[in-house]
Amino acid sequence: MASNRSSSFIENEYSSLPHFLVVTYPAQGHINPCLRLARRLSLLAPAGSHITFSTALTAHRLMFPSSHDQPVHQGPISFIPYSNGFDAGFDSRIHDADHHLHQLRHHGSITLSSIITSSRHRRRPVTCIIYSSFLSWVADLAASLRIPAFLFWIQSATAFAAYWHYFHNFHVGISAAAFDPCSSVTLPLLPPMRAGDLPSFLSITSPDHPDAKLLPHLKDAFLRSPELRVLANTSEELETGAFESVAAEVKIVGVGPLAGEIWEASLFEEDEEWERHIEWLDKQKQSSVVYVSFGSMAVMSEKEVKEIERGLRDTRRPFFWAARKEISTVCELNAGTEDGKAGKVVRWCRQERVLRHKAVGCFVTHCGWNSTLEGLACGVPAVAVPRWTDQPTNAWLMERGWGTGIRAAVAAEGVPVAAEEVTRCVELVMGGGRIGEEIRRKAKEWKEKVREATVEGGPSDQNLRAFVEDHLSELHLTILDDCELQLS
Incomplete structure (x- = not known):
């Protein structure tokens, strides 16, 4: 026994x-x-x-x-x-x-x-x-x-x-x-x-x-x-x-x-120019850059891409757009703006590293939950452009629940957001008005709350x-x- x-x-x-x-x-x-x-x-x-x-x-x-x-x-x-x-x-x-x-x-x-x-x-x-x-x-x-x-x-x-x-x-x-x-x-x-x-x-x-x-x-x-x-x-x-x-x-x-x-895995090919993209960010003024990403599953028409690109250029602010190959090829040939400020379009990036960069002052996002949390944890104010699944709910949380961003209004004629609306929302978030100041204050406040929770x-x-x-x-x-x- x-x-x-x-x-x-x-x-x-x-x-x-x-x-x-x-x-x-x-x-x-x-x-x-x-x-x-x-x-x-x-x-x-x-x-x-x-x-x-x-x-x-x-x-x-x-x-x-x-x-x-x-x-x-x-x-x-x-x-x-x-x-x-x-x-x-x-x-x-x-x-x-x-x-x-x-x-x-x-x-x-x-x-x-x-x-x-x-x-x-x-x-x-x-x-x-x-x-x-x-x-x-x-x-x-x-x-x-x-x-x-x-x-x-x-x-x-x-x-x-x-x-x-x-x-x-x-x-x-x-x-x-x-x-x-x-x-x-x-x-x-x-x-x-x-x-x-x-x-x-x-x-x-x-x-x-x-x-x-x-x-x-x-x-x-x-x-x-x-x-x-x-x-x-x-x-x-x-x-x-x-x-x-x-x-x-x-x-x-x-x-x-x-x-x-450091806990990320990528299903996409790493951009060989990645470190040069960071060097570009290093040269920008603090909180001056608009970071743009619509996630890994976004399917966007050429018309939609051009509309968003025009809205970004009209802000006359530098932007850093992480886009899938089929999106980036539409807009990457004209990455410079008339006043000499650059628009950077890349096919891959380490998102949290970009969001934590001192130059980034706004996040134009599809509001996937991972991106929503990463933006919140990094204290970056956001412009929400939700498309499907849980993204509208996350945009609602961002705007109504936390006050850390603003949701772009849906455009007519099958384009989710018009160029003018992109420009308006970015300026509200990054501008010197009362709304922008409150959004930026809330973003800092929730960054600390996320840190305390985790x-x-x-x-x-x-x-x-x-x-x-x-x-x-x-x-x-x-x-x-x-x-x-x-x-x-």
Whole structure:
């Protein structure tokens, strides 16, 4: 019997330490916050713990071009890809998004299960799975293997609350309001919003809309109550009402904003001129430059690009525009302004490094949640030009909730924003008037609040530490239970 006990404890020795499996959708906006979470977990978990970071093979190849599709190991973190059924690449211009998500579920379940099985055979069993949005099938896989799972919500808590109420008790009211973007929507414990401030998926009024098929994939995650457990890349200090809005129905814990330039991964080719771009910024006056970025997924017409470019030039202020290749080629040939001030158009940049640069005085942004948080953490006033998904909600938070920016009015004739509106908003934010002064004051104030929330010992830091400690306690209890069963 003593021999059996000894053998039992030796077998369990390898599972007495956590092994977090972080699974992310293969998009830049999902990968970076998930990677930052993985890095934080690696710092907080006991020595000898392990973290596996898994995204689709297509994204893994871009993150590690020389990996030859093989796992990559960096200290306690292993990068092991799963298959989404599009290993040769997904092209939104050719492939159907709904079909892609169905394929991702099918192939992802099979290959991720293989990763988990392999880890168990190596005596490093996965003890906790954390997954990002659009991957609710991961929770099904985790449940089948009796592994605890957590959704890592990479958008705002306000967007989470809007989706939660839509999928539960407010579907009719929100759907009715969707026909008029200016109509009022009141959700529990949230300030009044307009329909146009809600995530764009909730404003779809026709089943033929290109994004209509995506909503069911989101809905699946929100119908997992009461077992749904959520970590969110935000904090209660930033969005108190949103946390309170759903507190009675679902547990959502703020562990963000998770930020840090050194914890980024890029799916895009690095610009060889990057250091020269920074040298250009170094030559500009303090708080004089308009930084412009519409994210990694933006699809913009030539007309729209030209309209924004004209609006920027009319401010007669230097601008630094980080644009995807298809955007940058439209405007990069005429980067100089008549008065000698330069407009810099680049195809890639380390965004947080730019936002923290003393020369940057305004951020013209699409209001993706990562960019919104990075601008807030860096104390940079913003002009919001939201387009889809959670971006309108983030713009509402920025303008109405925090007062750190202004939202550009939508233009007519299919162009999201007119040149004159770009100019007006930039001048309001950067000018010497009362509105600009108040926005800049608020930006500094919220920068400090973000720091207080995320610094060691701050609320978000404490929440993440408590998450790790709770998992350790559950893990040890499970091991004791297993040992008692074996001994009996």
